[in-house]
Amino acid sequence: MIRTEEQPSASAKAAHSDEAFEEVRQSFLLRLHGEQARLLVLREALGSSGGNTASVLGDLEVFAHRLRGAAAVFSSGALSEDARLLELAVAAASIEPKSDNDPFVWAALATLISRLASINGNPLSAGCAVPTSQHPN
Amino acid sequence: MIRADEKRRTKEISAEHQRERQPISETPRIGLNDSGIVLLAEPTTPCRVLVVDDDELVVRRISTLLQRSGYEIRTARTGEEALRILDATACQIVLTDWHMPDMDGLALCRNLRLRQSSSYIYILMLTVRDATSDILAGLAAGADDYVVKGATPEEILARLEVGRRITHLERSLRTSNQKNQRLSVTDALTGARNRRFLMKYLPRELSRSQRYNHPIAVISCDLDNFKRINDSFGHTAGDEILQSFVTRANNCLRQGIDWIARSGGEEFVFVLPETDLKGAIAAAKRLREVLVAHPVSTSAGPLEVTASMGVTALETTHELATVSSAELLRVADRYLYSSKHLGRDRATAGPVGSANLPSEKLRGGRHDTH
Numbered sequence: 001m002i003r004t005e006e007q008p009s010a011s012a013k014a015a016h017s018d019e020a021f022e023e024v025r026q027s028f029l030l031r032l033h034g035e036q037a038r039l040l041v042l043r044e045a046l047g048s049s050g051g052n053t054a055s056v057l058g059d060l061e062v063f064a065h066r067l068r069g070a071a072a073v074f075s076s077g078a079l080s081e082d083a084r085l086l087e088l089a090v091a092a093a094s095i096e097p098k099s100d101n102d103p104f105v106w107a108a109l110a111t112l113i114s115r116l117a118s119i120n121g122n123p124l125s126a127g128c129a130v131p132t133s134q135h136p137n
Numbered sequence: 138m139i140r141a142d143e144k145r146r147t148k149e150i151s152a153e154h155q156r157e158r159q160p161i162s163e164t165p166r167i168g169l170n171d172s173g174i175v176l177l178a179e180p181t182t183p184c185r186v187l188v189v190d191d192d193e194l195v196v197r198r199i200s201t202l203l204q205r206s207g208y209e210i211r212t213a214r215t216g217e218e219a220l221r222i223l224d225a226t227a228c229q230i231v232l233t234d235w236h237m238p239d240m241d242g243l244a245l246c247r248n249l250r251l252r253q254s255s256s257y258i259y260i261l262m263l264t265v266r267d268a269t270s271d272i273l274a275g276l277a278a279g280a281d282d283y284v285v286k287g288a289t290p291e292e293i294l295a296r297l298e299v300g301r302r303i304t305h306l307e308r309s310l311r312t313s314n315q316k317n318q319r320l321s322v323t324d325a326l327t328g329a330r331n332r333r334f335l336m337k338y339l340p341r342e343l344s345r346s347q348r349y350n351h352p353i354a355v356i357s358c359d360l361d362n363f364k365r366i367n368d369s370f371g372h373t374a375g376d377e378i379l380q381s382f383v384t385r386a387n388n389c390l391r392q393g394i395d396w397i398a399r400s401g402g403e404e405f406v407f408v409l410p411e412t413d414l415k416g417a418i419a420a421a422k423r424l425r426e427v428l429v430a431h432p433v434s435t436s437a438g439p440l441e442v443t444a445s446m447g448v449t450a451l452e453t454t455h456e457l458a459t460v461s462s463a464e465l466l467r468v469a470d471r472y473l474y475s476s477k478h479l480g481r482d483r484a485t486a487g488p489v490g491s492a493n494l495p496s497e498k499l500r501g502g503r504h505d506t507h
Contacts, residue, residue: 020204024197031194065236066192069265072287073195080287084265 216240250279335398354417354450357469447472448486
């Protein structure tokens with residue numbers, strides 16, 4: 001996309017750019033609400049997959065990878081790191097699929113959902129009641 | 138009626154000559170951009186970056202950052218789309234993600250490196266994959282640099298600046314090479330093509346004529362009594378006559394299609410693609426008329442100049458298939474010698490076949506255009 005309007009002055013350009021950046025950042029923050037909802041859906045799917053986890057794990061990996069990249073670009077380092085841990089846990093679980101109870105995946109899911117909930121301003125709705133037995137040691 | 142392929146051919150030749158004539162306009166500058174980054178060799182034309190990422194917000198974020206630093210931006214959401222854009226638009230830098238639907242960043246890198254591109258495309262991978270093996274894979278696929286998402290905007294800009302510098306340097310070298318190439322095939326005194334060009338490009342013109350089965354003509358031309366002009370009026374006047382001759386001759390030819398080469402001191406060869414013998418004779422007549430119309434103004438005063446010419450052409454499929462460029466020139470030279478022998482200031486023309494006949498029959502078959 002090329003800007004076709006007349007060339008603005010340096011300060012006007014910078015101000016415009018700041019506004020544009022802020023607009024994109026707000027869009028990203030807004031998108032995180034959707035990401036949280038999507039992650040909850042994926043968590044539900046994983047819980048009810050009945051051992052047939054391959055498809056859900058694939059979706060989770062793509063989701064985590066995408067969120068990891070976007071968060072990094074928007075300087076949300078902690079969110080990016082949580083997404084990375086989920087991506088790694090899911091990747092490991094995909095290589096050796098055991099059941100829908102992989103404790104590392106559930107732990108990473110819980111952390112990421114909490115993080116999203118916290119960023120989105122609804123920590124109470126984190127709602128990630130991971131069974132104690134499914135926590136990694 | 139001009140045939141469609143003839144028109145296409147005419148366009149093709151014209152475009153080729155236009156390309157050779159493109160001026161060199163880029164001049165490196167030194168200065169600072171808005172961010173205070175020193176640009177060692179900022180190009181006069183803006184640097185265009187193609188941002189490739191399947192995440193729209195990431196694309197918008199990166200685009201905002203780059204636009205602020207003076208980059209012109211194109212965007213694509215997949216590798217396939219990136220290739221389509223690059224087919225239509227020249228981009229100096231491609232900044233690409235790794236994971237994308239259909240064609241990923243690695244495949245895009247490989248694809249770009251396999252392409253025959255007129256200029257180098259600098260590829261910067263921007264991805265969250267941060268393992269050493271990932272970086273090595275990215276570079277092996279053809280990326281020039283690799284940045285992990287999460288790098289600061291300053292780092293991304295600094296790395297892009299490297300890309301801008303390298304692509305600008307490559308462009309400067311390329312244009313400089315093109316200029317040197319032009320100079321190496323141009324006669325410095327007259328601006329006509331030189332002998333090297335003639336020897337290289339006449340066979341190519343001939344091949345094209347063979348491919349399309351179109352005629353091609355050459356006129357071998359020699360300025361009359363040129364040594365006497367040099368001896369009597371000096372070399373400066375002689376040089377001025379040569380320059381004036383080329384200027385006048387160029388006005389008699391089709392621009393961008395016909396061309397003149399200085400093949401020796403006062404000898405020239407005119408190459409007329411898409412021209413049969415009749416057309417070449419007409420061109421020679423025009424040239425002669427222009428030459429004798431008025432004397433050449435030189436530092437030694439106005440001087441009369443005449444030329445002798447030998448005209449021939451390849452017209453039939455058989456001629457095109459069997460006569461080489463060297464033979465074609467030899468035949469044109471034979472007709473030129475006939476013109477000299479007959480008293481100069483004239484053009485003698487004939488088909489390539491007649492030139493091999495005994496001299497009596499040769500004369501009978503020629504068209505003396507004087």
